[in-house]
Amino acid sequence: MTSPQGPRTIRNATKDASTVNATVYTVETDEERETAVSAVEKAVLDGRTAVIPTDTVYGIAADAFSRGGVQQLLNAKGRSRQMPPPVLISDASVLPGLADELNADTEALAEAFWPGALTLIVYSQPSLNWDLGETRGTVALRVPDDDLTREILRRTGPLAVSSANRTGQAAATNADEAVAQLGDRVELIVDDGVRPIGRAEVATEAEAVPSTIIDLTGERPVVVREGALDLDSLRKVAPRLITRDELEREQEAAEESPDRTESIADGPGDGPHAAPATPGSVEEGLVTSHRSGSVDQARSVDQLRTRESAENHRRRARQEDIRPLGVDEARSLLFPESGDERS
Incomplete structure (x- = not known):
């Protein structure tokens, strides 16, 4: 049961009657919080989208296992399948169920x-x-540092989440901004106040800069976008880690050395999830600054490397005769129900 105020429906007078009127759920009381979380769970598991708060900005979320839901997410933002959304998970224990061939660096960083x-x-x-889009066999994963977001994720399982904005616009840092941009494109919005990126004064400097992105699909971990975590801290955990600039310098040196027998030309760093280091680009889970710009400014990918990596991945799957799991089967294996909630 909700408080007397309850959820409210936003009606945009500039839209025709056939468009979606988003319902906004507040979470000021325990009852409101449970109502909101349950509403998100029902919506995304029915293949629809919802706007939820995260530890950075507001994000538009869809069930990562629902192709239709992910397509709705992309449509709401005006995005193509060439820019696949990252996936948020509730905790690191989910990682082995989603990622293939985990290495020591991945586990240590997580x-x-x-x-x-x-x-x-x-x-x-x-x-x-x-089907998250044109991922070339990869996925970008993150565990958000927000209690409400992780509570939602424990109920829904992995969610494809992208910043709550239309492509090229600033990411929503409060519910009103989400309504203004997406109120006619989603069915519900959870209002949990202003997000850290939108506050006039954030608690720490790290909250005002993008998340760090590390590509772990090659021989060594590569920082494809520097962000909130400094390199020294990362290298204490993963000593072999290098930046994209360092990788490029190594590649240039290798090209200038004809006697070198070991090539690093297939190193990671330019894939579908890679984001530019340009301040202000917007992509929840990847780029988290709300000020201006777009992820569409991302650098072009290394087509040869990504095609070879994807083909090798598909070949390995065929050799092992892996049977794709259906949505319900995948859920039951990854997130067995315990009472009324998925563990």
């Missing part, structure tokens, strides 16, 4: 910095029957 402002690009489990 243990050290999750929940928090670290996005890890890994190969996706080939047995999972999901």
